Amino acid sequence: MLATIFKDIAVLTALSGLLAVILVLAERIFNNYGQCKIGINGKREIEVKGGNNLLASLGEKQIFLPSACGGRGSCGACKCKVTQGGGPLLPTEKPFLSQAELADGIRLSCQVKVKSDLAIQIPDSIFNIRKFAATVAEIVDYTYDIKGITFKLISGETVDFKAGQYVQLLTEPYAKMKQRVSRAYSISSKPEDRDSLQLIIRLVPEGICTTWVHNYLKVGDKVSFTGPYGDFYLRDTQADIFFVAGGSGKAPIKSMLEHLQVVGTTRRMSYFFGARGLRDLYLTEEMFSFEKVFSDFSYIPVLSHAAPEDNWTGRTGYVMPYFQERLRDPANSEAYLCGSPGMIDAVIKGLTALGVPKDKIYFDSFG
């Protein structure tokens, strides 16, 4: 009986072992593309080992294209222009590219495999993107499921970013989670604080990164992140501003307001913050205090599911019906939205219906 079991296990192991050896050898032989050169913007040239995807190959050389999903081809953030090499467009990329981008040779770098010499073009600002090491300086509980975490860069490093941009936080292994993942979070502190930055992170049930942040991260811990990324940042115009945020979407707006406080502004600004109940509101006094800082600013929290015991006397429901109160000149207004995809869609509809130009509505969606 025992002999039979051992024999069966041995046969199965031998078969899987044989197949594994064949595959490893095949990988060595067939997936070996030698050293490949990647020319970037015609200025810089890096040499990498072929066979990996472009996003990872660039990462090895400390060039970090934005990527919210970590290279799975599901977020479409890692776009870059490939002018030479790269092979034909894959069906996995197509859904993420517009007609103009297709014509321009834009590709998803996580889907492009480096098999020969490549020439690519990336925005110069990408070279600003670096990997930073930092320590946790402060953790504040804003609500029952939202924390604000301040990171201090180590050894006198500084970070340059625009108010509204985001970083990718890299998790450390914790508990049973051995793999490291990276997740995007907007910076909530002002760009003028160059040696530290704050992120506002809401606990997502089962979320790999948020669980780590909420339950395992302590003051003094070392972490690393890459950044800054994103084209959601405050535009330097004189137009009236509508800020609209929900949940942890308060982060980039807070950064923008604190930045405006430093540089000073007379723009008409309104900040609509949507939350479920009273327990989901945070930083309320800080936000109201901006009404005294700026000449024409109004903070308008709106609760969609206020509980009876909240004794809420403010505005209720969704934020859209209240835009009218602060609307002055729709054609000369711009909007900055940060929140869930559903909220953003609804707010864009509401704002365009009031006459705010669609190309002046900037948003950062959690999707």
Add this chain to the structure above:
Amino acid sequence: MGISAFLLFWAAIFTSNILLTNFLGMCSYLSVSKEVGSSLGLGVAVTFVLVFTTALNWLAYQYLLVPFNIVYLEYIVFIIVIAAFVQLLELIVERYAPALYYTLGIFLPLITVNCAIFGVSLFMVIRNYNFLQSIAFGAGSGLGWLLAILMLAGIRAKLKEKLIPAGLRGAGISLIITGIMALAFIGFSGIAPIQ
């Protein structure tokens, strides 16, 4: 089983279509059938892999599982043979036939988890096919699957301009269409029974 390989090949396409009578390989059938081009690519890849994995699994069954008396491990062995073969195929195609890789190769990872592939190997064992019959059955099943996904893709292309009730769009209407197609194919079923 005295059925000839030639007859088995045609029967697997029409009278016992793996998808429309056994409902195997539904996931990629539903998700890839949005475009005729991709459907053709996936269908050809499925056919190709089916022919080879059925042959390999027949050999594995006759010369490994039966002699060593470990037939009860057939599920595991078939799955690892399929997975390894698909991996190997992907590497080779990507290296030596880039053009083919960009039309077919990207579907290969999808095939590892296509239950039609696994199902054909199991049917082959249950119905005691010989080597030639297995290959014919594999090829026929693959072409039958290709036929089914192409038909659905063609119909879905026409549906794009039609007004479908919101609740039925996507998978709902696809499943209804598949059901109607399956009913039509059941009409063939008495012609050449293979089971």
